[in-house]
Amino acid sequence: MRKPVIAGNWKMHKLIGESVDTAVELRDLVSNAGHSEVVIAPVFTALRSVADRLEGSNVRVAAQDCSTKAEHTARTGEVCADMLKDAGATYVIIGHSERRQFNGETDETVNAKVKAALKHGLVCIVCVGEDLSQRESGDAQKVVATQVSGGLAGLTLTDMERIIIAYEPVWAIGTGRTATPEQAQEMHGFIRRAIASSHSKECADSVRILYGGSVKPDNIADLMDREDIDGALVGGASLEAGSFASIVNYR
Ligand code: PGA
Secondary structure (H helix, E strand, O other): OOOOEEEEEOOOOOOHHHHHHHHHHHHHHOOOOOOOEEEEEOOHHHHHHHHHHHOOOOEEEEEOOOOOOOOOOOOOOOOOHHHHHHOOOOEEEEOOHHHHHHOOOOHHHHHHHHHHHHHOOOEEEEEEOOOHHHHHOOOHHHHHHHHHHHHOOOOOHHHHOOEEEEEOOHHHOOOOOOOOHHHHHHHHHHHHHHHHHHOOHHHHHHOEEEEEOOOOOOOHHHHHOOOOOOEEEEOHHHOOHHHHHHHHOOO
């Protein structure tokens, strides 16, 4: 009943031409992937060109971030949600660990960005995940619970229909060290129970929870086998259309 989502996060890679080439190649490789929502997140500057080439296909476009401000205002260098929509994005990634780490984003920032994005009807992929020292000290669930409750604070049940959660343990991102399907399932189940108590059982049953962190063509099937894993947020392995398509078409 939860439609899987396989999303590719291109991070700060690819110029416009390369982005379009990869998107077009991917579009043709996943044209039969009706079992899953397929999303790619190019850099801001490539959004419009990529979205134009994907029109009419089953691949959707995400932005990698948005402003906390929903209205046009004086925020040099920022891009707000309706501008992303205007550029062809229908999803936005919010609170990725790299933004938390390198751009000082907090749960409050994430919450403000989510609210701004929802105001303009974007689907939010909200990222959470503990780092290695937090996992080793046994605090992973506590950290993730705080990120989930802080990031989603004040959201109504209707808002939650446009929320996708991505659990991305920081120690697994770009390291080649994937969480085991058991570790991922354990945290996904934990997140779903947290949503059941903060929102409702029905909401928890319908929210999609993606796993991210060194997802590759050869480990996606094991991850997707788990009850509470509803898809993946893929970094490195999404940069090449062939490998990302193998992840999408894992079945
Ligand atoms: P990775 O990145 O797949 O390269 O580990 C995942 C992410 O950062 O979303």
